Amino acid sequence: MTDTSVAVIGGGVGGMTAAHELAERGFEVSLYEKRDKLGGKSRSVETEEGYPGEHGFRFLPGFYRHLRDTMSRIPDGDRTVRDNLVETTEMLRCLGDGEKVRSAQRTPRSIEDVRETVSNALWRDVVPDREHDYFLNRFLTLATSCDARWRDEYENVSWWEFTDAEEMSDEYRKYLVRGATKVLVAMDPEESSARTIGRMTVQTLSDILDSRRQVEILDGPTSESWIEPWREHLEGMDVEVHVDARAESVGFDGNRVTGVVVDGETVEADYYVLATPVEVTRRLVNDEIRKAAPSLRDIDRLKTDWMSGVQYYLSEDVPLVHGHGIYFDSPWALTSISQRQFWNTDFDRYDDIEGVLSVCISDWDKKGVLYGKTAKDCTREEIADEVWAQLKQHLNDGDTVLEDDVVVDWHLDDAIQHDESEGRCTNEEPLLVNTVGSLKHRPEAVTGIPNLTLAADYVRTNSDLATMEGANEAARRATNGILEREGSSAGKCEVYELEEPRIFEPFKKMDAVRYRLGLPHVGERTKELWKVFT
Ligand SMILES: Cc1cc2nc3c(=O)[nH]c(=O)nc-3n(C[C@H](O)[C@H](O)[C@H](O)COP(=O)(O)OP(=O)(O)OC[C@H]3O[C@@H](n4cnc5c(N)ncnc54)[C@H](O)[C@@H]3O)c2cc1C
Structure with missing residues (x-):
């Protein structure tokens, strides 16, 4: 144990990871979380009836390495939390006319399998052939572009522009361009960067093939x-965990952070890790701090959007599919998962429920089908009714998959607050979205102030998306910054690059030469030819 102290502010995945890494390296860590439990946006939802509540869309794609590594270092009985992960084997893609495409998520085993998997992923049966091929060309252009092109070009163009959505059919826009962004990560393709969405697309397809x-x-x-065994492990390493502890301000003497005021009391430490979400961090860092840490100067320019959900408690289980359901034509951009099939939870402890269907709403600004209102304008009851109606519209085609009378109860996330006088609801926990050109406004984990680092999902990372993986990687970078400044001999935390299929490597090298010569990617030429010949 060193006698160097670190105060971590915020107990989400970022803060818990920082506490974990620092405590393992012998630092004296105290963690301050404003809520009564840890986990932040990744915590489970509690209902008054004691039903198990969970966000609909909580998953780890194959490319998450940081998070899996951390999980493998959290004991849970005679296992680790890593052993608590289970595979999803299918995905259900639902279209508005009741058509449902169930696709296997297993790795293709034959050329025929590869063809079917890629076709499914790229909507061959739904999107006109010529546009499907066009999208494939854009995808291959991305996958074979050099890093500099990703950074300088794709960061500054929207996914909508990059994919030429304006010139294409409704199906192309809806399924290939909008579906992947709005439904999955709550981002609008018109304003999110081609770099972020492109990286996610390349990684997702690599997951399918590997x-x-x-x-x-x-x-x-x-x-x-996960979170409770993690807290126990942290406390076992002598991390002092303070819940119901809200940081109010950060003290600064023009050179170093002097303390953080938590519930009226000043907490002092040698180092400070701000692991608060972007909308809180921007309130905590005053002008003086921003001047001394220029990477924080533009933090106000980062944008957030809403993603939150409802759980339905059912008198009988409705498994739907062994994985996530994605409702591509739903105005509120819904995704769902039937939890029971994956959970060890003993449902005998509940008198009246046999299943839990968790649903995530990623578009809060479009009018729904039942009340003609946006989710932001609906009451809690209206949100629950509207989501159910949109699910039924997708699932009940001919046979009735969802019956109204199976709903025993429902719960809307507590982060969504309804204040009668306000008219519209508010969201206490919005999510960062990477808009075109926003990379330059995102700070590094290590700031210009010697004893201040940042560990949250808006920080610049290889993962690059506001996710649990991004928050975890940011915390590793923050820890490494502290180790460096401390001159510590403890080993650095691993920070992984995103792995891309090797097959693209030679093409990326060729593109690097073209980029240096000021030439466009060769894919741009095929794009022009496509326009001439179709
Ligand atoms: C509905 C939904 C579904 C998602 N699904 C996925 C998914 O499937 N996979 C994935 O990888 N990511 C997913 N995400 C994103 C992921 O949850 C977040 O990116 C990640 O949890 C962020 O972690 P963080 O530590 O950066 O921030 P947070 O989780 O926001 O943690 C910050 C913590 O700081 C605390 N805090 C705030 N203010 C103060 C204060 N003044 N003083 C003290 N503490 C304070 C907060 O209470 C919180 O606990 C989802 C997000 C949402 C909303």
């Missing part, structure tokens, strides 16, 4: 299967 990379979820509510 047998070592599986989509996984936890085998129970996140707090039970």
Whole structure:
């Protein structure tokens, strides 16, 4: 144990990872979380009835390496939390006319399998052939572009522009361009950067083709299967965990952080890790701090959007599919998962429920089908009714998959607050979205102030998306910054690059030469030819 102290502010994945890495290296760590439990946006939802509540869309794609590594270092009985991950093997893609495409998520085993998997992923049966081929060309252009082109060109163009969505059919826009962004990560393709969405697309397709990379979820509510064992492990390493502890301001003497005021008391430490979400961090860092840490200067320019959900408690289980359901034509951009099939939870402890269907809403600004209102304008009851109606519209085609009378109860996330006088609801926990050109406004984990680092999902990382993986990687970078400044001999935390299929490497090298010569990617030429000949 060193006698160097670190105060971590915020107990989400970023803060917990920083506490974990620092405590393992002998630092004296204290963690301050404003809520009564840890986990932040990754915690499970609690209902008054004691039903197990969970966000609909909580999964680990195959390319998450940081998070899996951390999980493998958290004991849970005679296992580790890493062992609590289970594979999803299918995905259900639902279209508005009741058509449902169930696709296997296993690695293709034959050329025929590869063809079917890629065709499914790129909507060959739905999107006109010529546009499907066009999208494939754009995808291959991305996958074979050099890093500099990603950074300088794709960061400054929207996914919408990059994919030429304006010139294409409704199906192309809806399924290939918008579906992947709005439904999956709550971003609008018109304003999110081609770099962020492109990276996610390349990684997702690589996951499909690589047998070592599986989509996984936890085998129970996140707090039970991961966050609680994690807290126990941190406390076992002498991390002082303070819940119900809200940081109010950060003291600064023009050179160093002097303390953080938590519930009226000043907390002092040698180093400070701000692991608060972007909308809180921007309130905590005053002008003086921004001057001394210029990477924080533009933090106000980062944008957030809403992603939150409802759980339906059912008198009988409705498994739907062994994985996530994605409702591509739903105005509120819904995704769902039937939890029971993956959970170890003993449902005998509940008198009246046999299943939990968790649904995530990623578009809060479009009018719904039942009340003609946006989710932001609906009451809690209206949100629950509207989501159910949109699910039924997709699922009940001919046979009735969802019956109204199976709903025993429902719960809307507590982060969504309804204040009668306000008219519209508010969201206490929005999510960062990477808009075109926003990379330059995102700070590094290590700031210009010698004893201040940042560990949250808006920080610049290889992962590059506001996710649990991004928050974890940011915390590793923050820890490494402290180790460096401390001159510590402790080993650095691993920070992984995103792995891309080797097959693209020679083409990326060729593109690097073209880029240096000021030439466009060769894919741009095929794009022009496509326009001439179609
Ligand atoms: C509905 C939904 C579904 C998602 N699904 C996925 C998914 O499937 N996979 C994935 O990888 N990511 C997913 N994400 C994103 C992921 O949850 C977040 O990116 C990640 O949890 C962020 O972690 P963080 O530590 O950076 O921030 P947070 O989780 O926001 O943690 C910050 C913590 O700081 C605390 N805090 C705030 N203010 C103060 C204060 N003044 N003093 C003290 N503490 C304070 C907060 O209470 C919180 O606990 C999802 C997000 C949402 C909303």
